[in-house]
Amino acid sequence: MTAQPPVSDDLDRLATVRKSIVRAIESAGRKTDVVRLVCVTKTIDKNRIQSILEAGHRHFGENRVQEAEAKWPELRKRFPDLRLSLIGPLQTNKVREAVELFDAIETVDRPKLAQALAKEIDRQNKAPELFVQVNIGEEPQKAGVAPGETDAFLRQCREAFGLRIAGLMCIPPLGEPPSPYFALLAKIAARNGLTRLSMGMSSDFERAIQLGATEVRVGSGIFGERS
Numbered sequence: 001m002t003a004q005p006p007v008s009d010d011l012d013r014l015a016t017v018r019k020s021i022v023r024a025i026e027s028a029g030r031k032t033d034v035v036r037l038v039c040v041t042k043t044i045d046k047n048r049i050q051s052i053l054e055a056g057h058r059h060f061g062e063n064r065v066q067e068a069e070a071k072w073p074e075l076r077k078r079f080p081d082l083r084l085s086l087i088g089p090l091q092t093n094k095v096r097e098a099v100e101l102f103d104a105i106e107t108v109d110r111p112k113l114a115q116a117l118a119k120e121i122d123r124q125n126k127a128p129e130l131f132v133q134v135n136i137g138e139e140p141q142k143a144g145v146a147p148g149e150t151d152a153f154l155r156q157c158r159e160a161f162g163l164r165i166a167g168l169m170c171i172p173p174l175g176e177p178p179s180p181y182f183a184l185l186a187k188i189a190a191r192n193g194l195t196r197l198s199m200g201m202s203s204d205f206e207r208a209i210q211l212g213a214t215e216v217r218v219g220s221g222i223f224g225e226r227s
């Protein structure tokens with residue numbers, strides 16, 4: 001068995017992140033209940049997650065369907081009110097599992113996936129919150145709809161597939177100041193009448209909150225660097 005870092009460190013860092021979030025919300029002059037902290041638990045084992053649940057946190061994010069399937073059904077039995085968001089790429093052959101498992105899917109990024117989601121949401125009679133992922137820096141290696149194609153894709157989601165989209169999600173390019181990208185995502189959302197913005201990670205969630213984030217996704221800021 002490998003040694004696990006003490007859970008108390010996770011809880012201390014969670015408390016620190018929460019405080020920084022409140023400070024950022026206040027300095028932006030926003031209302032304190034508008035930002036959700038999505039605690040990102042990829043690679044983190046069930047015991048450590050359970051301690052975060054026992055401390056009262058309820059909103060989590062995973063980036064792989066298969067990893068989530070191995071951890072979350074059991075945790076959900078004990079904590080039925082938890083909320084799980086998919087923040088990583090979704091293949092169409094995993095849509096059934098994703099709709100069963102997740103309360104939010106933040107990575108809707110192509111017509112084929114939107115269509116498969118619409119069909120599965122109807123079949124399972126569920127209503128996961130959906131976010132369209134925007135490839136905000138137009139990076140070839142990154143998933144997401146190009147900023148210039150987002151309006152048309154949103155229209156297609158609504159009109160062709162009957163999907164209700166809650167907001168937009170992005171991951172800005174590494175090693176560049178993120179604020180212009182956050183501002184661009186906010187602008188695309190506003191002109192499409194969307195109110196939810198999933199943006200900001202451990203290194204930049206304060207700046208994302210400044211620019212209107214409603215969900216920040218924090219992993220290493222709570223659990224330490226992933227090995």
Ligand SMILES: *Cc1c(COP(=O)(O)O)cnc(C)c1O
Binds near residue numbers: 087088220221
């Ligand atoms: C891993 C991950 C995060 C969290 O990143 P940290 O830098 O560890 O906070 C946020 N969003 C996505 C999409 C991720 O894959």
